[in-house]
Amino acid sequence: MAKQKEIKTNAMRILDRMKLTYQTHTYECDEFTDGAQTADILGFPHEIMFKTLVTVSPGRAYYVFVIPIDNELDLKKAARTAGVKSLSMIHVKEINNVTGYIRGGCTAIGMKKQYPVFLHESALAHPHIIVSGGKIGAQIELSPQDYISACSAAVCDLIKA
Numbered sequence: 001m002a003k004q005k006e007i008k009t010n011a012m013r014i015l016d017r018m019k020l021t022y023q024t025h026t027y028e029c030d031e032f033t034d035g036a037q038t039a040d041i042l043g044f045p046h047e048i049m050f051k052t053l054v055t056v057s058p059g060r061a062y063y064v065f066v067i068p069i070d071n072e073l074d075l076k077k078a079a080r081t082a083g084v085k086s087l088s089m090i091h092v093k094e095i096n097n098v099t100g101y102i103r104g105g106c107t108a109i110g111m112k113k114q115y116p117v118f119l120h121e122s123a124l125a126h127p128h129i130i131v132s133g134g135k136i137g138a139q140i141e142l143s144p145q146d147y148i149s150a151c152s153a154a155v156c157d158l159i160k161a
Contacts, residue, residue: 050129124155
C-alpha cells in the first residue's frame with residue numbers, strides 16, 4: 001500500500017524552516033468557504049479561527065490584517081494602525097497577484113512580498129489559533145507567538161466594536 005504524501009504549502013515549508021511547531025487540519029473543499037463554514041466543518045470554536053484580509057492604501061501600499069472570523073475589520077482603526085490616511089480592501093481578482101495565494105487560501109505566512117501584518121489582540125487570549133494553511137482545504141494551528149514570529153506581525157485592536 002502506497003503511503004499518502006502529505007501536502008506541504010509554502011506557509012508550511014516556512015514554518016518547518018523556522019522550526020516552529022504547528023498542526024495541519026485538512027478538509028474536502030472544491031471552492032471557497034468562509035471562515036465560519038470552515039470552523040464548523042472542522043469542529044473548532046469560531047474565536048480561535050482567524051481570517052487574513054489584505055488592504056491597500058491610496059499610495060498603493062499593501063497591509064495585511066488577521067482578525068477573528070466572526071468579526072469585521074474596522075478600516076479606520078486599521079488605517080491608523082498602519083499609519084496611513086485610509087485603506088480599502090483589495091479586489092478579489094487582485095489577491096493572487098498581490099499575495100501569491102488565492103481567495104480562501106490566503107495566509108500572511110509566505111506571501112510574495114513581506115507586507116506589514118497586524119494580528120488582532122484577541123489572539124493572545126488563546127494557546128493556539130487557526131489560520132489558513134496557504135490553500136483551500138488546509139488550515140494551520142499554532143501558538144499566537146509562533147504566528148507573530150512567522151510573519152513579523154504587530155498585535156493591536158482592529159475590529160469593529
